[in-house]
Amino acid sequence: MKDKISALLKASIAALDCKADIPPALLQNVRVDRSKDKAHGDYAANIALMLAKPLHQNPRDLAAQIIAHLPESPEIERTEIAGPGFINFFIKKTDIAASLMQMLADERLGVKPAAAPETIVADYSAPNVAKEMAVHHIRSTVIGDAVVRVLEFLGHKVIRANHIGDWGTQFGMLIAYLERRENESGAGLDLSDFEAFYREAKACYDSDADFAEKARRYVVLLQSGDAYCRQMWQKLVTMTMAQNQAIYDRLDVTLTPKDIMGESFYNDMLPGIVQDLKDKGLAVRDEGAMVVFLSEFKGKDGKPLPVIVQKKDGGYLYTTTDIACVKYRVNDLHATRLMYFIDSRQHQHLEAAWLIARKLGYAGPEIKIEHEAFGMMLGRDGKPFKTRTGGTVKLKDLLDEAETRVEALLTERGSTLEGETRRQVVHHIAIGAVKYADLSKNRLTDYVFDWDLMLSFDGNTAPYLQYAYSRIRAIFRKAQLQPGPIVLTAEAEYALADALTAFPEAVNQVAAKAMPHLLCTYLYDLAGTFMRFYEACPVLKAGVEPQQAQSRLSLCLLTSKVLEQGLHLLGIRVMEQM
Ligand code: ARG
Numbered sequence: 001m002k003d004k005i006s007a008l009l010k011a012s013i014a015a016l017d018c019k020a021d022i023p024p025a026l027l028q029n030v031r032v033d034r035s036k037d038k039a040h041g042d043y044a045a046n047i048a049l050m051l052a053k054p055l056h057q058n059p060r061d062l063a064a065q066i067i068a069h070l071p072e073s074p075e076i077e078r079t080e081i082a083g084p085g086f087i088n089f090f091i092k093k094t095d096i097a098a099s100l101m102q103m104l105a106d107e108r109l110g111v112k113p114a115a116a117p118e119t120i121v122a123d124y125s126a127p128n129v130a131k132e133m134a135v136h137h138i139r140s141t142v143i144g145d146a147v148v149r150v151l152e153f154l155g156h157k158v159i160r161a162n163h164i165g166d167w168g169t170q171f172g173m174l175i176a177y178l179e180r181r182e183n184e185s186g187a188g189l190d191l192s193d194f195e196a197f198y199r200e201a202k203a204c205y206d207s208d209a210d211f212a213e214k215a216r217r218y219v220v221l222l223q224s225g226d227a228y229c230r231q232m233w234q235k236l237v238t239m240t241m242a243q244n245q246a247i248y249d250r251l252d253v254t255l256t257p258k259d260i261m262g263e264s265f266y267n268d269m270l271p272g273i274v275q276d277l278k279d280k281g282l283a284v285r286d287e288g289a290m291v292v293f294l295s296e297f298k299g300k301d302g303k304p305l306p307v308i309v310q311k312k313d314g315g316y317l318y319t320t321t322d323i324a325c326v327k328y329r330v331n332d333l334h335a336t337r338l339m340y341f342i343d344s345r346q347h348q349h350l351e352a353a354w355l356i357a358r359k360l361g362y363a364g365p366e367i368k369i370e371h372e373a374f375g376m377m378l379g380r381d382g383k384p385f386k387t388r389t390g391g392t393v394k395l396k397d398l399l400d401e402a403e404t405r406v407e408a409l410l411t412e413r414g415s416t417l418e419g420e421t422r423r424q425v426v427h428h429i430a431i432g433a434v435k436y437a438d439l440s441k442n443r444l445t446d447y448v449f450d451w452d453l454m455l456s457f458d459g460n461t462a463p464y465l466q467y468a469y470s471r472i473r474a475i476f477r478k479a480q481l482q483p484g485p486i487v488l489t490a491e492a493e494y495a496l497a498d499a500l501t502a503f504p505e506a507v508n509q510v511a512a513k514a515m516p517h518l519l520c521t522y523l524y525d526l527a528g529t530f531m532r533f534y535e536a537c538p539v540l541k542a543g544v545e546p547q548q549a550q551s552r553l554s555l556c557l558l559t560s561k562v563l564e565q566g567l568h569l570l571g572i573r574v575m576e577q578m
Helices: 002-014 017-021 024-028 047-052 059-068 093-105 135-153 170-185 194-207 209-223 227-251 263-279 318-331 344-359 395-412 419-439 462-478 491-501 503-513 517-536 546-569
Strands: 032-034 043-045 076-082 086-091 119-123 157-161 283-286 289-298 304-310 337-340 368-371
Touching: 002 032, 002 043, 002 047, 002 059, 047 059, 047 086, 059 076, 059 086, 086 093, 093 491, 093 546, 119 135, 135 157, 135 227, 135 419, 135 503, 135 546, 157 318, 170 194, 170 209, 170 227, 194 209, 209 227, 227 395, 227 419, 263 283, 263 289, 263 304, 263 318, 283 304, 289 344, 304 318, 304 344, 318 337, 318 344, 344 368, 395 419, 419 462, 419 517, 462 517, 462 546, 491 503, 491 517, 491 546, 503 517, 503 546, 517 546
Parallel strands: 119 157, 119 337, 337 368
Antiparallel strands: 032 043, 043 086, 076 086, 283 289, 289 304
């Protein structure tokens, strides 16, 4: 309906006498919004306010002219001018019912595929080899995956790039330590505790001169492509990513091994990047290293920010790789939108790498490069989320705890579910709760990880939404009638209808802003609106006219479908019973 109204407004403006005086750029900013208060119509447009100034006209007069030139449209019941010059649109009630029926018949629930599908690279998750997945990787994984699901649903081609940390000087030490452990244990080594492995390797490196010597030799060998070192390195990568894949699967995250495009992947490109920088006079030698000075950023001393792209010893850096990334993603993958789901603390690093890539001409102005930044996950004490002893919380332990807590919660709630069904329900609630806790907050802020809040069946949580879904499904197990044509009469029905038709907008917002919490808020509001409808408008009670019951069953059905689809886009499962 929004698009329809925008089109009507454009047609009206094209018919105005003063149309030649309208700056075309202004028309891009015209907005049609849903009205909060239905007494003021269903939609409101700010167009007259936008155009009044450049046209030197009174906004209310202009609004009247625009209304006078609106083409006839059967859906619009009437319009009115409000406040300083808003145009309010009232939609015919029968049309609202008709669009709900259309939504119900549409597998996509009214969400249209993008008019101009793009190739998008989503850089997310990106854990480091031989390290435990840390909290910021969880956030990146969960938020990135939700946005990817939404983009794909809208018909974009999304390339998942799992930019794992699989390169760097620490690998000499890790290979040397893996070798030692293999020699000790004889057969295949089961690397289940990366945290300990890394710590022990570091301890050897710091205390044992021969070991450190070997570690340094191995780095050089690895970088020159030595077969033995490559093979040992590959073992570390494979072991780490096998464990991480198990976590992705458990979390119902869509990443697979073929999405791994780690730092090592760009290694061969790096000499060429530095060469390009030299050729363009962008990098200069400074104390032996190759450095780009960026006047756009000021360092601590107020001087241009120095960005090292190659160290004195010839080694490359994290930034050099990220410059190469842009080139590869634009040139080889043909992406027009690059999205990076990374901790906000890496913002300057990313901005610097992208600026250099743009200066090199690797990405033209038409390429969008976005940092989908996020804040930290905090404990209840407001400090960064850690174990009691101050260590990194292992994701596996966190998920185990979630399941234990949900199991206890079901018992407490008197659940009669048993066996495999119960196990599944526990799993889906636990995973849903952990993911939703992260997704439902504006990603830009830090958020507090709180078991009690996230597992609550009240409030903006996954269990609440999953339960709302299951309750609607229960209605259908009891109902004698089939859903039928929708006829809206009660106020609560209109409110629900309004919430339902806003679904496509919520989905599109997530795609545009990479902010899944907008969809969470939408679903939470929808569930609340549904509950109010269900209390005010009996469906199964005796005495309800069959036609009315059937209409209301359709509203129930559509609500359940929107909840299911919405949660699915967030990577959260629903259950018939819980
Ligand atoms: N591995 C990095 C880390 O643990 C994140 C990589 C993010 N992606 C990128 N293109 N820099 O912090």
